[in-house]
Amino acid sequence: MSLSIQGKTAIVTGAARGIGLAVAQNLVERGANVVFTDADEEGLDRVVSDHGKDNPQVLDFPGDICEKLVMANLLSATLDAYDRVDILVNAHRFVKGSDPLDTDPGILEEMLRQNMIAGLRLSQMVAKRMIKQSEGQPDIVQAGSIVNVSTLAASRPVPAMLGYSIACAAQEQATRGLALALAPHRIRVNGVRFSSIMSHELKCALKEDVDMRQQIIDGTPLGRIASADELADAVHYLASEGARFITGQIVTVDGGRSLADPVTAQDL
Template sequence: MSLSIQGKTAIVTGAARGIGLAIARHFAAVGANVMFADSDEAALETELGADAAAEGPIRAFAGDLGQKLTLANLVSATIDAFDRVDILVNAHRMVQGCDPLAVSEDMLAEMLRQNMISGLRLSQMVAKRMLAQVESGDTPPLQSGAIVNLTSLAADWPQPQMLAYSIASAAQAQATRALASALAPQRIRVNGVAFASIMSNNMQLKLREDPGLRDRMIAATPLGRIAGADELAGTVQFLASEASGFITGQILRVDGGRSLGDPLAPGVY
């Protein structure tokens, strides 16, 4: 089976910077039509500039992805631009530490909204569109669509200082499995990627705050390095392509072997 996603249409959230941007750019480079979606309109404009052409394979959408109406508008904008949607990558994430004995209900609710609920809502909307495409005869029945959710090892490593994020990550992983089970009969595959030791925006901040962290992280990673965001993009492409056509409901760890040992330090992924 082919790794190609050429000619497919993908929505990638969190696409204004970091890992989401790397995934969206990678998809465009291998021939997909890509809707770059993010809440930060200025960052999208800075990153894409003239690349987001009115008639080209790259488009941009900005808005609060935590709002149902915004998500519905995102799907509509994608259909208007490309007539269909084949792939959804929920790469939008919020990472924030907390005092485990003082975490507020508001913070927990916001972490769940940003890291699980918004992605689940968008997945539901996109899945309905994918089903409509199958019913109209526009999609081969064995290739109805693929959804990929980004999550974290925090789902399995519930460190105290990352309590709210750990809960949200675990919820995202469970939502991935449940939606995969629900959509499997319709041949829509849903998988997740839990990553660590990848150069995300959050890691860049941590490295600036703690100059010695890089060496400690490399020492704690069996493959002995920190990976670039573009390396994660290849894994997401695999899960979005026909090459993974018999894989659904799985959370694939991309961590350089970090999960083979103990967590490096509280709040570091």
């Protein structure tokens, strides 16, 4: 079973911080060419500088992927630099609370646009390129891999963040639908659902609530909060040919939390 992604080209969204950054760095370390993209231009420039501006494995592309033109330019920049794209990781997330009994339609629309629609559109665009570049290669096992990142909110409701929960659930259904549609083209689509992971949002929440860390640890069977790198390892596996017969699946990386404790805003 080969987990190698040496020489592959990946696009990672939300790559300026947190989980998206951990995923992008993980893929670089494993030998892939990686396009880091995020709307946070300053943050993106800072993290890419850490790899060296002249590193041929790394390309930064600042921009709001919710905009269709930005998506198209992102793909064009990737092809200009590396001539192909083999892996897409939709790690961009936008989290905001909403009143479960009086949800502002604007917030709900924004949650769906940021957390599901943008990733779906980018996946469709990238998939078309994957199909094109695999033409005339009937013997290849994998023409491409797409991995979507979500949270336990997708399957277990968080009333205080109803809009976000709905968007995460929609994203996971889009993962399954695309997996079925793209399977004949040898493109796999999977998801990674997380909790008890040190995301950017959790770091911010822990600063506000000193008791939260122990609450999470107590509610996690494996008894700790995992690093973002541990989730990145799961993404790497799903992106590699080691997972070549896995598609349409949502892998939960939560230390067993979903088995033992009600999901709360701490898990996002």
